[in-house]
Amino acid sequence: MSIRVIVAGASGRMGQEVVKMIGQHDHLILTGGVSRSQKGRDIGEALGLAPLGIDFAGSVQEALAKFDADVLVDFTTPQTVKENMELAIQAGVRPVVGTSGLSEQDLKELEELCRERGIGAIVAPNFAIGAVLMMVFAAQAAKYLPHVEIIESHHDRKLDAPSGTAIKTAELITKNRPEMKQGHPEEEEVLDGARGAYYQGFRIHSVRLPGLVAHQEVLFGGSGQLLTIRHDSLNRESFMPGVKLAIEKVMELDHLVYGLEKILDL
Structure with a gap:
């Protein structure tokens, strides 16, 4: 099964690694990226890769409206992550989040929103x-x-x-x-x-x-x-196997999971 992915914070250090990782797996398809500073530029060219024919959106809201996606991978900032997750969940897109800064109350509210919409989300403080x-x-x-x-x-x-x-x-x-x-x-x-x-x-x-x-x-x-x-x-490549696993596993969930250990066979 192919999984369509938008990467928020795709021009950042972690986001760039996610874009590269997606390109290495046939069942993962990059459909969009978000970067305020690179808005309108081809994602591949902006990241020093081959042109991908996909331009950066300037916000998560714009990306969700512009690109079809199953999963939103978020490596942005603590100030924007909760809003990004809310927008994704409301659009029926499953968030996979490595951005820290969510409070216990934030997680409770997001968990309730996931249950209302019947879709999964994974928040992991560390993907290694x-x-x-x-x-x-x-x-x-x-x-x-x-x-x-x-x-x-x-x-x-x-x-x-x-x-x-x-x-x-x-x-x-x-x-x-x-x-x-x-x-x-x-x-x-x-x-x-x-x-x-x-x-x-x-x-x-x-x-x-x-x-x-x-x-x-x-x-x-x-x-x-x-x-x-x-x-x-x-190096940041160390986080990519965990990100890949989360993208795959979140498609099977109908609730929010906090911590990668919850989806590992431990």
């Missing part, structure tokens, strides 16, 4: 299969080593902190770990923020530097031992 395994393994480790901290590192163009991956990891950990404040009870930050963000009794630290892509380690401490579970994405 290895990163998903890292999160699942961390959740298991928390049953036995409840003293934990998360350190996530990304490129300096990332807009949100902590990352969606770190927040998702923390959420999974808390399902297996009762809330427990760690460290010395009289601990004091000499410099504000030195201990990182506080989440359910443990800390999340964010690093932003040029040269990084996406990296996370989860540290578990116990008496006389340290367990480190780490994942590194060294």
